[in-house]
Amino acid sequence: MRVAVVGTGFIGQAWAIVFARAGCEVFLWDADPAALNASLHAIAARLQELEKHDLIDAANARGRIQACDTLEHAVADAEYVQENLPEILDVKIDAFGELDRLAPNNAVLASSSSGLPISSFAAKLRGRERCLVAHPVNPLYLLPVVEVCGAPWTSPEVLERTCAMLERVGQRPVMVKRELPGFVLNRLQAALLREAFWLVDNGYVDVEGLDRTVKEGLGPRWALMGPFETIDLNAPGGLDDYCERYGAMHLSFGRDERPQSGVGWPAHLVQQVNAARSVILPRAELNARRAWRDSQLMKLAVHKLNQEPCSEGSTERKGT
Numbered sequence: 001m002r003v004a005v006v007g008t009g010f011i012g013q014a015w016a017i018v019f020a021r022a023g024c025e026v027f028l029w030d031a032d033p034a035a036l037n038a039s040l041h042a043i044a045a046r047l048q049e050l051e052k053h054d055l056i057d058a059a060n061a062r063g064r065i066q067a068c069d070t071l072e073h074a075v076a077d078a079e080y081v082q083e084n085l086p087e088i089l090d091v092k093i094d095a096f097g098e099l100d101r102l103a104p105n106n107a108v109l110a111s112s113s114s115g116l117p118i119s120s121f122a123a124k125l126r127g128r129e130r131c132l133v134a135h136p137v138n139p140l141y142l143l144p145v146v147e148v149c150g151a152p153w154t155s156p157e158v159l160e161r162t163c164a165m166l167e168r169v170g171q172r173p174v175m176v177k178r179e180l181p182g183f184v185l186n187r188l189q190a191a192l193l194r195e196a197f198w199l200v201d202n203g204y205v206d207v208e209g210l211d212r213t214v215k216e217g218l219g220p221r222w223a224l225m226g227p228f229e230t231i232d233l234n235a236p237g238g239l240d241d242y243c244e245r246y247g248a249m250h251l252s253f254g255r256d257e258r259p260q261s262g263v264g265w266p267a268h269l270v271q272q273v274n275a276a277r278s279v280i281l282p283r284a285e286l287n288a289r290r291a292w293r294d295s296q297l298m299k300l301a302v303h304k305l306n307q308e309p310c311s312e313g314s315t316e317r318k319g320t
């Protein structure tokens, strides 16, 4: 399959790795030639890291990726186009206008947008029925979920074709059935952060304790199962038993303590949490810690690829 990757920052580079890993021919384009060139080096470095963990054949994958001088060249004959430009409405409107004009009529036009729904920038296009959001999670060659969300007029056939293609290249699509700000993943993340900031702001826990609660408690469990499966397993009779036993307790949390909308992220609170994080991790060490995170995620990806399916897991694919 021939794929165009438009915009080669963090996310465009990661999509290139995903598609090349799966055997696609990948054509990269970026408005900034320096960024395009830099992305080839960054991709090569990441491929080497992945190869160290037996997660890719770096030379083969690299051989399938090429940079293009023009957008026209990148999308010519593409079956699928993944746009990864900055999260700015006008940029997306212009880009999708060009993509709709230049890409073959049957090509899917997908955006990596984290928050802008496709209807906000593709509504007026002749080919709007082939446009959708395919929102990944960074780094997406290690975290396979992709939220797929169309506008009301996006063709169901295009949505299905996209999900099937994403499965084939090793991702795990989740269909978001109606457009909403933040889709699903970022809304879940926002709910957790809202509570985390509130707990710290009100002195119930410090920043390190809050992070420890997730990384040594909720997080490892979430690497294996979601919140519904978690509560299904946490009462003898399953999910309804859990809700019967603990539902009222859960619903009582926070009822009287704060506005339903949460507390926001006021500047003083952001500064307080940032100061605490800066003591734990000096800002100069952020990049080293990112590299550590990615290498640990690679080990987790290897573990999940080799995971044995068990009873309920028999309905799940082996691996991620």
Ligand SMILES: NC(=O)c1ccc[n+]([C@@H]2O[C@H](COP(=O)([O-])OP(=O)(O)OC[C@H]3O[C@@H](n4cnc5c(N)ncnc54)[C@H](O)[C@@H]3O)[C@@H](O)[C@H]2O)c1
Pocket (backbone or CB within 6 Å): 006, 007, 008, 009, 010, 011, 012, 030, 031, 032, 035, 036, 083, 084, 085, 086, 087, 091, 112, 113, 114, 115, 135, 136, 137, 138
């Ligand atoms: N970073 C994340 O964690 C993340 C996760 C999921 C989705 N996304 C989404 O992916 C998209 C890209 O994010 P990113 O983090 O890769 O951004 P980025 O800033 O790293 O990359 C953007 C690229 O677009 C290029 N560019 C800028 N304006 C352009 C234009 N007008 N025409 C062509 N190229 C242009 C830049 O040169 C740059 O290479 C955004 O919509 C973002 O919301 C980001």
